[in-house]
Amino acid sequence: MSETLAVIADVHGNSCALRAVLADIRSQGITRVLALGDHFSGPLAARECADLLVDSDILCLRGNHDRILSEQTPERMEHSDRVAFDQLAPDHLGWLRALPDVLRLEGIFACHGSPESDTTYWLDRLGPSGETQLRPLPETLALAEGIDEALILCAHTHIPRRVDLPDGRAILNPGSVGCPGFDDTHPQYHVIEAGTHAACYATARPTPQGWATSHHHVPYDTARMVALARQHGRRTWADALGTGWLRGL
Template sequence: MRFAAIADIHGNCAALQAVLEDIAGLGIRDIVNLGDCFSGPLEADRAGDLFLLLDMHAVQTVRGNHDRYLIETPADALASSDAHAHAQLAPRHLDWLRKLPFSTIYLDEIFLCHATPQDDNVYWLEQVSPAGHVFLKPLEEIEALADGIEQPLILCGHSHIPRAVQLSDGRLIVNPGSVGCPAYDDDKPFLHKVETGHAMASYAVLEKTPAGDWVPEFHNVPYDHMAMSRLAAENGRSDWAMALATGRV
């Protein structure tokens, strides 16, 4: 059994197309999407049409926190990245978002959510110090959030950091990284930066071995990231332009 996991596309249609081509080149047809599909100063409308096409091919998607903002927050109250995406999205895209589940189980043995099973806006595998340092969360805290989940493979996104964590009972939690946003800063829970240090699109391939173990393989895909960086700059977002150009903020 082999499939691909993508997450945190953030309206970066060029990155999404490159990743889908890379996945197809590996002969993989099954894909799961862990959310945050549109928010950003890029091409939410083009990404939306591509997601609708993927939905026709039974790509399983769960809703991210920014996906939720787009359907629950009044347009005039949206933050800038969400507002830019909302202005581009058609009713068909928003209707698709409304149908997405918060979490789901894929192929009977894989649990999917955007951030954690309880909250779509909390890092599962990372924590942030008051000084703004982002580091691996203690195992007991990670395991506490996985309480009640029986599936041997758990997939999450949200932090944009590719990472795999083995729980003490053998379950594996994997974050495939971000397709469309390699760096950002945030002020919750404390002001901090997340930086991959490269401008490539990230995703993961998950394969089940004959022994029944799940093994992640992390992929980085080059694409015309400078075109997206220039688009972000044209749309007044120098922070995104830097992130897309360098993987740093």
């Protein structure tokens, strides 16, 4: 593979952010796009995102919220998943079910969380008080055992990050297209914040010296998505979408 690859992840139903990112990718002449999961779930515009992704040439895999939408009963879903579920057609759910959990391309391994679980933060872990920390190298290496590809792609944390391994492999998280901050209670209460409301994605290009990668932050008008989050009673989503922050607002 010699051409530049665009990597997107964690759209979470934010159609305005997705359109802005896809337009930015097209403006650079990039035609290969890989999406790392969690495409529709959120209190926003799931069906619009489905219309953009399902019949596109974008290569997609399945994230943890895609699994929830396509496998759980609606009664068991949390509120944001249920809002998305109610917007989707059966064909959209079938598309999610058919997505692979892992993709292997020429020189590239891709997953949502980690190879062992779509809910594991690969490059980060939680400290004693729930603070996000860079995962120690031995733990990161252990999760990469058995993966020979030089470029490893993951998502799930919504935080743009690259970690280089001593053997020359690189692990790249593109950040989140559509959800720059969230709180969660698993495995303990914690808050994730990107610190920017821009839509994030990454590009990767092979060189003789290894993979050259870049993170991109695309500004867009967040007003409609913020209004949808508020309409569905999701204040934390509205705060994150509008500012990139949850704490201290």
